[in-house]
Amino acid sequence: MTQIGTDVHVAAEFLEAGNVVGIPTETVYGLAGNALNPDAVLTIFRVKNRPAFDPLIVHTDSLQKVRQFVADIPEPAHQLAQAFWPGPLTLLLPKRDLIPDLVTSGLPTVAVRIPRHPLTLKLLHLLNFPLAAPSANPFGYISPTTAQHVADQLGDQVPYVLDGGPASVGLESTIIGFEEGQATVFRLGGMAIEQIEAVIGPVSVRTHSTSNPKAPGMLSSHYAPRKPLILLQPGESPTPNNRAGALVFREPFGGIREDHQRVLSPTGDLNEAAKNLFAHLRTLDSLPVDVIYAEPLPNQGLGWAMNDRLRRASVQ
Ligand code: AMP
Ligand code: MG
Numbered sequence: 001m002t003q004i005g006t007d008v009h010v011a012a013e014f015l016e017a018g019n020v021v022g023i024p025t026e027t028v029y030g031l032a033g034n035a036l037n038p039d040a041v042l043t044i045f046r047v048k049n050r051p052a053f054d055p056l057i058v059h060t061d062s063l064q065k066v067r068q069f070v071a072d073i074p075e076p077a078h079q080l081a082q083a084f085w086p087g088p089l090t091l092l093l094p095k096r097d098l099i100p101d102l103v104t105s106g107l108p109t110v111a112v113r114i115p116r117h118p119l120t121l122k123l124l125h126l127l128n129f130p131l132a133a134p135s136a137n138p139f140g141y142i143s144p145t146t147a148q149h150v151a152d153q154l155g156d157q158v159p160y161v162l163d164g165g166p167a168s169v170g171l172e173s174t175i176i177g178f179e180e181g182q183a184t185v186f187r188l189g190g191m192a193i194e195q196i197e198a199v200i201g202p203v204s205v206r207t208h209s210t211s212n213p214k215a216p217g218m219l220s221s222h223y224a225p226r227k228p229l230i231l232l233q234p235g236e237s238p239t240p241n242n243r244a245g246a247l248v249f250r251e252p253f254g255g256i257r258e259d260h261q262r263v264l265s266p267t268g269d270l271n272e273a274a275k276n277l278f279a280h281l282r283t284l285d286s287l288p289v290d291v292i293y294a295e296p297l298p299n300q301g302l303g304w305a306m307n308d309r310l311r312r313a314s315v316q
Contacts, residue, residue: 001155002150002154003159003161004147004148004160004161004163005160005161005162006164007162008126009126011160011162012123012126012127014160015033015034015040016034018033018034018037019043019159020032020044020047020157020158021158022147022150022161023136023162024117024119024120024163024164024165024167025059025115025116025117025167026087026088026167026168026190027088027115027167027171027172027190028137028143028145028170028172029144029145029149029150030115030133030134031047031048031134031135032131032133034127034132035059035099035100035131036130037129038100040132041100044056044133044134045102047158048134048138048139048154049139050139052102052105054139055103055104055110055111056103056104056111056132056133057090057111057132057173058099058103058110058111058113058130058132059112059113059114059120059124059131060114061086061121061125062114063114065130066081066112068096068098069095069096069098069112070095070110070112072093072094073091076178076181076200077091077093079200080176081114083199084195084199085113085114086114086116087115087190088116088169088172088174088189088191089113089189089190089191090112090113090173090175090189091111091177092177092178092186093112094108094109094110095108095109095110109177123162136149136153136154136161137149137150137154138153140224141226142223142278142282143172145166145167145275145279146165146279147161147164149279149282166275169190169274170190170277170278171189171302172187172189172190174187174188174189174190174191174193174305175187176203182204183196183203183204184205184206185203185204186207187207190274190302190305192302192305193304194300194301207308222313223312224313224314224315225281225313227245227289228292229293229313230291230292231294231296231307231311231313231314232295237255238253238255238256239255240254240255240256241256243288243289244293245260245261245292245293246260246261246284246293246294247280247281247292247294247295249264249265249268249273249298250267250268251266253293253295256293259287262276262284264277270300270306271301271302273297273303273306274302274306277306281313296310297310
C-alpha cells in the first residue's frame with residue numbers, strides 16, 4: 001500500500017533508492033523517478049503502462065542544473081525560461097549523453113521543466129539528480145490533480161505520494177520546441193499561447209499527429225474517462241436524458257439531472273475551470289451515467305488547452 005505524506009526527506013530517500021514517488025506540481029501530479037537511472041525510468045513506464053515511444057519530461061529546480069544535461073538553450077527558449085520558470089511550460093532542448101535514451105524515447109531532444117510547487121522545488125533541491133515525471137495516471141486515462149487520485153489509481157505500485165494539495169493550474173504543461181529558430185507548440189497546456197507570444201512573438205501550433213507522435217499528448221485518444229464523452233458544439237444542448245452526465249462551463253443544462261452535472265466555473269473564470277477540469281471528469285466518470293456530455297469552452301487563454309483535452313477525451 002502507498003503512504004500519502006508531506007515529508008520531502010522521505011520522498012528523497014525513496015527516489016535515491018531507485019523507487020518511484022508521486023509528486024505534486026502546479027499542472028498535475030507526476031510519477032517521478034531518477035531521470036539518470038534507467039531502471040527507475042523503466043519502472044515509470046511499467047507502472048503507468050506507458051508505451052516506450054512516449055518520452056518523459058525531466059524536472060529540475062534551476063537553470064544552472066538544466067545546463068548540465070542540455071547541450072544548448074536557444075535564445076527564445078532562454079527568454080521563455082526567464083519569463084515563466086518555475087511554471088507550466090516545458091521546453092524541448094538538445095540533450096546531452098547524461099540523459100538516457102529511454103527518457104527521450106531515442107529523440108535527440110529532452111523535454112525540460114522547472115515546476116512551480118514549493119514542496120517539489122524543495123525536493124528537487126535536496127536531490128543530486130533531475131526527476132523524470134510523466135503524469136501519475138495509467139496511460140490514456142484522466143490526469144491526477146490530487147494525491148488521493150494518485151493513490152486511488154497507482155497506489156499498490158507507488159510506495160509514497162508527496163501531498164502538496166490540489167494542483168493550482170490543473171492542466172499539463174504547454175510543450176514548445178525550437179527548430180531552426182522557429183518556436184513550435186507541440187502540446188497546448190497550462191501556459192496560455194497569448195502569454196508565450198507576448199514574450200517571443202508569433203509561434204506555430206502543431207498539436208496533431210499520426211501514429212508515431214512526437215508528443216503523446218498529441219495522440220487523438222488521450223486524457224479519457226471510461227464512459228463515452230460527447231463534446232457538444234458551441235451553443236448546442238444535450239437531448240434530455242436521465243442517465244446522462246454533463247460537464248458545463250458556467251451553468252447546468254436543462255433536461256439533465258442537476259446531481260449528474262458539474263460546473264467548471266460559475267463566474268466564467270477559465271483558470272478556475274482548468275483547475276476543476278480533471279477532478280470533475282473523474283467524478284462524472286464515477287456517477288451512474290451511461291454518457292458524459294461536455295460543453296466546449298471559449299477559445300481564449302486556457303480554454304484552447306481545455307477544448308483540446310475534451311476533444312481527445314471524446315475519441316474512443
Ligand atoms: P505527460 O507528462 O504524461 O503529459 O507526458 C509528457 C509529454 O511530454 C508527452 O506527451 C511527451 O511526448 C512529451 N515529450 C517529452 N519529451 C519530448 C520530446 N523530446 N519531444 C517531444 N515531446 C516530448
Ligand atoms: Mg500524461
